[in-house]
Amino acid sequence: GESVGLHLPTLSVQEGDNSIINCAYSNSASDYFIWYKQESGKGPQFIIDIRSNMDKRQGQRVTVLLNKTVKHLSLQIAATQPGDSAVYFCAENTGNQFYFGTGTSLTVIP
């Protein structure tokens, strides 16, 4: 289905602090999830993924948590840096298609 929204939610964090970005997904049958980062004027870039048989996955400075009971994903970014400023989207895989959440605009304050 379509994601509809007038404005992206925003999150501002101080450089060096940890960031937590949340996402609610819609389909309990979704079995694979991806977090994307999108900088201005660019296409979405893969950050980290997680399959539905896991509840946590860690990457470099990023951790994704999956709570299937409440259909919720979170992305944690450790020691947030100015280069992390971007819009972050979660995407859920249902069948062969990926559907995107609303997105969150992250601003890192130096």
Added chain:
Amino acid sequence: SAVISQKPSRDICQRGTSLTIQCQVDSQVTMMFWYRQQPGQSLTLIATANQGSEATYESGFVIDKFPISRPNLTFSTLTVSNMSPEDSSIYLCSARDRTNTGELFFGEGSRLTVL
């Protein structure tokens, strides 16, 4: 990972005209998709581009408005027909790896402004 190239990267179009966006992937992929991203919003799936057959459209999108071709495993086009200012968006081509089990890759998008 796959590298996806789109053109044009941006264009300014007149109301009532049509524009075709091209998408080239540097390796053979099974699944290709087209998304729309309206200003300040998330990505909305327009359709799945099927090789050698008609695209599969999501609710709210129709072939007459967004005809799609996919003649082979590495190339697809999306046409935005009879454009209006409401069609001003970024149009993104994406592809999934050949195993169809991994991530979705994106091009840089085509930013269309309709006057």
